[in-house]
Amino acid sequence: MSLTKLEALFADKLTELQQQGLSKGHEKIITGMRSAANGFGPRYFLEGFGNRAFLRMNSNSYLGLATHPQVIKAEADAAEKFGTGPGAVRFISGTYQPHVELEQKLAAFHGRESAMLFSSAYTTMTGVLPQFISDDTLVVSDALNHNCIINAIRLSHPASKEIYAHADINALDKILEAYKGRVKRVCLVTDGIFSMRGNYAHLNKLNACCKRHEDAYEEGIITIVDDSHGVGAFGRTGRGTEEYSQGRADVLIATLGKAFGVNGGYVVADSAVVAYLRETSPFYIYSNPITPAEASAASAALDIVNSDEGLNLLEKLRVYSAYLRVGLKEFGFKTLQGEHPIVPIMTRNTEKTSALVAHLLDNNILVTGLNYPVVPQGDQEIRLQVSAEHTKKDLDYLLAKLAEFEQ
Numbered sequence: 001m002s003l004t005k006l007e008a009l010f011a012d013k014l015t016e017l018q019q020q021g022l023s024k025g026h027e028k029i030i031t032g033m034r035s036a037a038n039g040f041g042p043r044y045f046l047e048g049f050g051n052r053a054f055l056r057m058n059s060n061s062y063l064g065l066a067t068h069p070q071v072i073k074a075e076a077d078a079a080e081k082f083g084t085g086p087g088a089v090r091f092i093s094g095t096y097q098p099h100v101e102l103e104q105k106l107a108a109f110h111g112r113e114s115a116m117l118f119s120s121a122y123t124t125m126t127g128v129l130p131q132f133i134s135d136d137t138l139v140v141s142d143a144l145n146h147n148c149i150i151n152a153i154r155l156s157h158p159a160s161k162e163i164y165a166h167a168d169i170n171a172l173d174k175i176l177e178a179y180k181g182r183v184k185r186v187c188l189v190t191d192g193i194f195s196m197r198g199n200y201a202h203l204n205k206l207n208a209c210c211k212r213h214e215d216a217y218e219e220g221i222i223t224i225v226d227d228s229h230g231v232g233a234f235g236r237t238g239r240g241t242e243e244y245s246q247g248r249a250d251v252l253i254a255t256l257g258k259a260f261g262v263n264g265g266y267v268v269a270d271s272a273v274v275a276y277l278r279e280t281s282p283f284y285i286y287s288n289p290i291t292p293a294e295a296s297a298a299s300a301a302l303d304i305v306n307s308d309e310g311l312n313l314l315e316k317l318r319v320y321s322a323y324l325r326v327g328l329k330e331f332g333f334k335t336l337q338g339e340h341p342i343v344p345i346m347t348r349n350t351e352k353t354s355a356l357v358a359h360l361l362d363n364n365i366l367v368t369g370l371n372y373p374v375v376p377q378g379d380q381e382i383r384l385q386v387s388a389e390h391t392k393k394d395l396d397y398l399l400a401k402l403a404e405f406e407q
């Protein structure tokens with residue numbers, strides 16, 4: 001069969017995306033890295049940019065653990081011992097000691113009975129959320145939730161779905177009131193840290209709101225929180241949005257691919273829930289886990305987060321994030337209040353966003369510009385991400401280059 005007709009349709013679609021400014025374009029290819037030196041943090045080399053060395057302000061490796069010697073060694077040693085790929089899905093012959101050890105450590109870290117690994121946080125959400133949604137369930141979701149939540153809801157068959165205005169507890173309260181007697185169960189799902197702005201869900205208030213209405217629902221109200229940008233980056237000890245907002249998720253999902261610097265995702269919950277998920281979640285049952293080496297690396301990263309070194313890295317991250325926020329304000333850039341290492345520059349304008357990204361690239365700084373409809377109209381921004389691997393000299397360099405930009 002010829003693909004000619006379909007390829008023409010795909011080409012039209014690509015042109016449409018480009019015209020709408022939605023195309024991601026060519027991916028930059030990292031070809032190498034230079035370690036921290038002379039008071040500056042690591043620099044990255046890109047294909048097509050010769051020997052220019054770039055400061056990376058758009059990495060999720062918030063604690064710099066992706067290049068930590070202990071994490072690298074743990075991965076290398078485990079690859080030596082167990083080989084590279086897992087060779088099978090978990091229930092066939094793909095469960096290795098490092099997977100089980102990591103699950104135990106993650107459960108303990110979050111103060112839960114059990115943990116379960118997936119190949120990414122995205123597949124954790126798509127593998128977990130639908131298992132909680134029956135045809136007698138209302139799903140309630142924050143308007144700014146991550147794409148994995150949107151698609152996880154699409155994979156499920158709820159009685160009804162409601163999207164509440166971003167972080168609007170009153171709106172949530174009204175929805176929970178309105179659905180009494182109409183469904184047996186409510187599944188409330190939210191990001192912990194919202195990845196575009198670095199702001200957080202006030203889990204304590206969400207918990208209180210759910211508690212007010214819970215008795216009216218025969219099967220209760222379950223909160224599922226994806227704190228992929230929070231765990232390891234937020235809260236004094238890195239326990240994320242739960243720690244910072246003094247709230248608790250019934251089911252907590254996070255990634256191993258951001259602050260932990262490795263790859264993969266996980267869920268923590270009561271043992272009964274995890275036992276049920278291991279038997280029912282297709283993204284777990286029918287798909288390979290992360291490699292044993294990745295699991296070992298993530299274990300080593302978790303040990304670091306759990307140590308004095310981790311506390312110091314988290315403190316550094318907080319201090320640097322605050323330093324950048326203050327510096328931005330001094331130079332007349334609009335940002336959002338907060339303590340998370342996602343520090344947005346609110347350009348609120350598409351052309352300005354593109355011009356600023358280009359200006360910084362010219363000056364060897366990598367940043368991410370977010371335009372409508374990735375963010376709502378009027379919320380166009382540059383998303384800066386601070387990492388503990390940055391130095392004060394890096395941030396001063398960034399601020400100096402920002403100051404040269406004609407606003």
Ligand SMILES: Cc1ncc(COP(=O)(O)O)c(C=O)c1O
Pocket residue numbers: 120121122123146148191195226227228229255256257264265
């Ligand atoms: C809230 C949230 N969930 C999930 C993900 C995806 O994480 P992973 O790369 O582990 O699939 C992201 C990453 O952008 C995220 O921000």
